Amino acid sequence: MLSYYVDLALRSLKRSPGLTLLMILAVGFGVGASMTSYSVFRAVSGDPIPWKSSRLFVPQIDIWGPQGHLDDTNKGDPPEAMDYTDAVALMRDHRAKFQSAMYQISPSVVPADPSMHPINVGGHAVYSEFFPMLDVPFKYGSGWGTDSDEQRAAVVVISSKLNQKLFAGANSVGKTIDIDGKDYRVVGVLDNWNPKPVFYDVVNTGGFTTDQQDVFVPFQRAISAGMPNDGNTNCSEIPKGSGFVGLQQSSCVWIAYMAELDDKAAAAAYKDYLDGYFRDQKAAGRFSWPLNNRLRDLPAWLESEHVVPSDTKISLVVALGLLVVCLVNTAGLLLAKFLRRSSEIGVRRALGAPRAAIYTQFLVEAGTVGLTGGVLGIVLTWVGVWGVSWVLPKEISSLAHIDLSLLAITLLVAVIATMLAGLYPTFRASRVQPALQLKTN
Numbered sequence: 001m002l003s004y005y006v007d008l009a010l011r012s013l014k015r016s017p018g019l020t021l022l023m024i025l026a027v028g029f030g031v032g033a034s035m036t037s038y039s040v041f042r043a044v045s046g047d048p049i050p051w052k053s054s055r056l057f058v059p060q061i062d063i064w065g066p067q068g069h070l071d072d073t074n075k076g077d078p079p080e081a082m083d084y085t086d087a088v089a090l091m092r093d094h095r096a097k098f099q100s101a102m103y104q105i106s107p108s109v110v111p112a113d114p115s116m117h118p119i120n121v122g123g124h125a126v127y128s129e130f131f132p133m134l135d136v137p138f139k140y141g142s143g144w145g146t147d148s149d150e151q152r153a154a155v156v157v158i159s160s161k162l163n164q165k166l167f168a169g170a171n172s173v174g175k176t177i178d179i180d181g182k183d184y185r186v187v188g189v190l191d192n193w194n195p196k197p198v199f200y201d202v203v204n205t206g207g208f209t210t211d212q213q214d215v216f217v218p219f220q221r222a223i224s225a226g227m228p229n230d231g232n233t234n235c236s237e238i239p240k241g242s243g244f245v246g247l248q249q250s251s252c253v254w255i256a257y258m259a260e261l262d263d264k265a266a267a268a269a270y271k272d273y274l275d276g277y278f279r280d281q282k283a284a285g286r287f288s289w290p291l292n293n294r295l296r297d298l299p300a301w302l303e304s305e306h307v308v309p310s311d312t313k314i315s316l317v318v319a320l321g322l323l324v325v326c327l328v329n330t331a332g333l334l335l336a337k338f339l340r341r342s343s344e345i346g347v348r349r350a351l352g353a354p355r356a357a358i359y360t361q362f363l364v365e366a367g368t369v370g371l372t373g374g375v376l377g378i379v380l381t382w383v384g385v386w387g388v389s390w391v392l393p394k395e396i397s398s399l400a401h402i403d404l405s406l407l408a409i410t411l412l413v414a415v416i417a418t419m420l421a422g423l424y425p426t427f428r429a430s431r432v433q434p435a436l437q438l439k440t441n
Helices: 002-015 017-045 084-093 146-151 160-167 199-205 219-225 243-248 264-283 298-304 310-339 342-350 355-390 404-421 423-430 434-440
Strands: 056-060 098-105 108-110 122-126 138-141 155-158 176-179 182-190 213-218 256-260 294-297
Touching: 002 017, 002 355, 017 310, 017 355, 017 404, 056 264, 056 298, 084 098, 084 264, 098 199, 098 219, 122 219, 138 160, 155 160, 155 176, 160 182, 160 213, 199 256, 199 298, 213 219, 264 294, 294 298, 310 355, 310 404, 310 423, 342 355, 342 423, 355 404, 355 423, 404 423
Parallel strands: 122 213, 155 182
Antiparallel strands: 056 256, 056 294, 098 122, 098 256, 108 176, 138 182, 155 213, 176 182
């Protein structure tokens, strides 16, 4: 029976090619615009580690007081990052299951092949618990152990991309690479790990960056080797000392921090520890302002940092508004088309067709328009995703992509939305009085 209604729908659409084309264009443009915006919004708003994001926490300590709050968007919040003193103290106390302080580095890697030029790479100085805390996948080897942290060992985890450049993709665990003139032993090779947003260091990346993280070295090894911070540094006062050592002795914040806490009780206990740490520092004369610490889980942290660009939210709302306008126009065109067939409906009703049959016939016709408009919407979505780089920053636009799920959603939205738009025209068509139509004709 459904095939019969589909055949009727196709015949009807062929009889009014102009009207049909207008409806398909309206649905196609509306769906194409909304799906283009959705593809960008989906890319930047997804949970980067959904299986444990609620167990990852970012602590904030108010080391500057009310006069030092630099963030205009989060009035009253403590600094987003930590200074060296607090980061090392929290690592030493080790009150979380896993935790790691981290800062950005950009050393030079000198290939063993003398014909190759030195490679400037990006990376992070982290503690060993960084890898199990974030479930970092490895292609070869693993992260280093806590003993390497304590001994400031010259070990390194490299990306698969850097491994491809230096070792042609072979297992390089146990081999050495030259970083800033020092030999580092490779203990692990990442397996194409590049989370978006870069949730573990929103402070320095803003959540999105086109830079590749190619090397991870022990935090204290990087400190002792004098690898400078390549990320953001915010200060409430000018450091008294100079250079990288002066930065470590200052109250400037430049170190991101994350901790894994298994449940609410663990989070509450950790917050109590943070507050106790603050009170101890205040008693020692370091702080003179009221307690103002924060401990947010990862979703709350990403929300507080406004990681999802406001532009993408606005464009999604505007695109959805355009889709509604297109569907209203489509509903008007369907109404005109259906009511022009009042005589046909009257004959069918007079021959015994129930209203349900009329509903089914015209909803199938609306669905057919939606399906065809959805195919056009897929083409327009592809064009839109390709063109978003013209209006959005590269680190944002590069995340939008076409995949099977987006194609399926596009077709589904087009069909369902058009059928919803066709409900009122179908209702009006089903109310046609057979006797009046037969008498008129």
